[in-house]
Amino acid sequence: MPFKGTPAPGGARKNAGRKPSEFLEKCRKLAGSKEFMSWACDVLVGKPVESKVTMTGVVRVPASTGDRVYLWEKLAAYGFGKPMQAVELSGKDGGPITIAELVAKNAD
Numbered sequence: 001m002p003f004k005g006t007p008a009p010g011g012a013r014k015n016a017g018r019k020p021s022e023f024l025e026k027c028r029k030l031a032g033s034k035e036f037m038s039w040a041c042d043v044l045v046g047k048p049v050e051s052k053v054t055m056t057g058v059v060r061v062p063a064s065t066g067d068r069v070y071l072w073e074k075l076a077a078y079g080f081g082k083p084m085q086a087v088e089l090s091g092k093d094g095g096p097i098t099i100a101e102l103v104a105k106n107a108d
Contacts, residue, residue, distance in 0.1 A: 043071055 030036055043049050046068070048060035063071075091097040 040071060040075065043068055 039049065043063045046062045048062050050061050050063060052059050052061050062068075089097060091101055
């Protein structure tokens with residue numbers, strides 16, 4: 001059957017696809033800034049980057065070891081990509097998983 005009428009204009013529909021996120025754009029811009037990288041380097045080497053209020057006044061202290069490790073893990077994961085995580089599935093004593101084991105486990 002031949003086509004009747006006028007053909008639809010080609011190309012993508014107007015407003016099609018994911019909408020740009022202002023928040024994501026700002027996060028990417030901040031993460032790529034020299035100020036952020038300078039701050040991250042200061043945190044990783046243990047320079048004072050946090051302000052703590054004490055009885056004697058405000059003191060600048062380095063980030064905690066846990067915070068430094070967390071920052072390093074995030075920078076490595078997003079900078080180089082997370083490494084593949086090996087997952088091993090096996091049945092009792094390292095043997096194969098049987099259908100009977102799966103059915104019994106899901107019956108509970």
